[in-house]
Amino acid sequence: MLNRDALLFSPTREGVPSSDDNFYASDLIAAQEALEEEAREAVPYRFDACTYDLGYVKQPLFACRTCLNHRAVCAACSVACHGEHDLIELFNRRNFRCDCGTESMGAGSCCSISSRNDAPANLRNKYDANFEGRFCFCGRPYDPQTESDDMLQCLHCEDWCHAQCLGLPHSDDDSPAAPLRQDDFDQLICWRCVENDAEVRRIAERHAGVEGTGVILLDKGDKVLGKIDLPAEEASAEEAQSAGSSASGPAAATATDEASAAQEKPLKAATASTSEHPSSEPTVVAGDSSPAPLSSSGLPNSTKRHATVGSDDGSALKKAKVDHSDEASTTASAAKGTCSAPPSLDAAESPVRRFMREGLKPNVFLQEGWMSRWCRCSQCLPMFVNLPYLLEEEDVFEPPEDPDAHKSTFDLGMEHLLNRMPRDQALDSVRAFTTLSDRLKTFLRPHAEGGTTVTKEHIQAFFDAEQERRQQQHS
Ligand SMILES: [Zn+2]
Numbered sequence: 001m002l003n004r005d006a007l008l009f010s011p012t013r014e015g016v017p018s019s020d021d022n023f024y025a026s027d028l029i030a031a032q033e034a035l036e037e038e039a040r041e042a043v044p045y046r047f048d049a050c051t052y053d054l055g056y057v058k059q060p061l062f063a064c065r066t067c068l069n070h071r072a073v074c075a076a077c078s079v080a081c082h083g084e085h086d087l088i089e090l091f092n093r094r095n096f097r098c099d100c101g102t103e104s105m106g107a108g109s110c111c112s113i114s115s116r117n118d119a120p121a122n123l124r125n126k127y128d129a130n131f132e133g134r135f136c137f138c139g140r141p142y143d144p145q146t147e148s149d150d151m152l153q154c155l156h157c158e159d160w161c162h163a164q165c166l167g168l169p170h171s172d173d174d175s176p177a178a179p180l181r182q183d184d185f186d187q188l189i190c191w192r193c194v195e196n197d198a199e200v201r202r203i204a205e206r207h208a209g210v211e212g213t214g215v216i217l218l219d220k221g222d223k224v225l226g227k228i229d230l231p232a233e234e235a236s237a238e239e240a241q242s243a244g245s246s247a248s249g250p251a252a253a254t255a256t257d258e259a260s261a262a263q264e265k266p267l268k269a270a271t272a273s274t275s276e277h278p279s280s281e282p283t284v285v286a287g288d289s290s291p292a293p294l295s296s297s298g299l300p301n302s303t304k305r306h307a308t309v310g311s312d313d314g315s316a317l318k319k320a321k322v323d324h325s326d327e328a329s330t331t332a333s334a335a336k337g338t339c340s341a342p343p344s345l346d347a348a349e350s351p352v353r354r355f356m357r358e359g360l361k362p363n364v365f366l367q368e369g370w371m372s373r374w375c376r377c378s379q380c381l382p383m384f385v386n387l388p389y390l391l392e393e394e395d396v397f398e399p400p401e402d403p404d405a406h407k408s409t410f411d412l413g414m415e416h417l418l419n420r421m422p423r424d425q426a427l428d429s430v431r432a433f434t435t436l437s438d439r440l441k442t443f444l445r446p447h448a449e450g451g452t453t454v455t456k457e458h459i460q461a462f463f464d465a466e467q468e469r470r471q472q473q474h475s
């Protein structure tokens, strides 16, 4: 975060003047640029194109508490149009069109990127409690400063649920007692979706908690129902990764620890959604040395790193292979003519029904490789017709990469920032930095043009005024 100290007392930054000297405005602008570069490294994508024209897509969203009605806008608008507003980061949500500059945001709303104003409301946008800052079944507000629990996103309703509310241990808790750990599954569907959505429930009743399905239910007696042994290949890759990430010490919340954890666990919530690849290479994943045993399912270990976002195609919604691989797997199952789903039970006998009868919460946890394990025979496939994200990875809009940014930090930044909750504050910092930086430049311009020196007192005055401005804003 840019502050007075960062600007004046940064001996390690090239081009940043020492605090004891008076200096020229040009020095300060150089210092600014050095800091901007750091900001770009933290969040290295461009904020100059609103996603409105893409229509309803899955994309990272930000709800604005300052503008009317808590409407949500795209990542670019969150910076360019609502940079100084009180925002709630919602990460990826599907079927959503940017509401910046639409009627639903209130009369007179205008998008500063596109100059769109008072456009018709996007009626297909679904707003829920998340957009007002409440999350999980418990409805707790999310505060990145104080939230200590992990949060995981439901694949169906896309709400973020506390690990604790799901009956899971914290990801740092490596006591072997926990019946189900966050590493033991890839995605989850929350009990509300199972109980309230008839289509989700039908699938859950058939598969969840049934031996051999990898569709897990967690019993109150600490029993795990439906877990399967994964092929050794996957298991060892997973172990290797956990070992690597815990090497720095489970208790230390260091930056490295955070970073490696970010590559591992949070992808649980977004594995399927972040693993888009151009259709020319549907299954090959950068950095994965082992042959992918499952063709189209998102293996989280292999889909985490993807530096395939070119500067051109990166700006548009990526169309992944949906059609052909869908057909391929469908015809493969159909050709065999056999159903590989567990036998259809009388619904009353299914573990999900038993859970509901006993007042247990039927949260469903999907083990690695889940997407390719559904039976797609002609009887089973129709069950998924309104739940395409159970069959295929979704297209996700990712904010285009800034061409000046470094690839390596891009990988890390995207995964870390967009898929993890709680997360660090880099995005907020960048947003604050951008606006502050603009004002500082305005402040410095007369000095730069006149060639006069800038003193510590000048800078102090600037930051004093900033502070006052901020206090007024919050009062
Ligand atoms: Zn937008």
Ligand SMILES: [Zn+2]
Residues within 6 Å of the ligand: 064, 065, 066, 067, 081, 082, 085
């Ligand atoms: Zn706003």
Ligand SMILES: [Zn+2]
Residues within 6 Å of the ligand: 050, 073, 076, 077, 080, 081, 100, 101, 110, 111, 112, 113, 114
């Ligand atoms: Zn906008």
Ligand SMILES: [Zn+2]
Residues within 6 Å of the ligand: 135, 136, 137, 138, 139, 140, 161, 162, 165
């Ligand atoms: Zn909760």
Ligand SMILES: [Zn+2]
Residues within 6 Å of the ligand: 154, 155, 156, 157, 158, 159, 189, 190, 191, 192, 193
């Ligand atoms: Zn849900």
Ligand SMILES: [Zn+2]
Residues within 6 Å of the ligand: 338, 339, 340, 341, 375, 376, 377, 378, 379, 380, 381
């Ligand atoms: Zn079947």
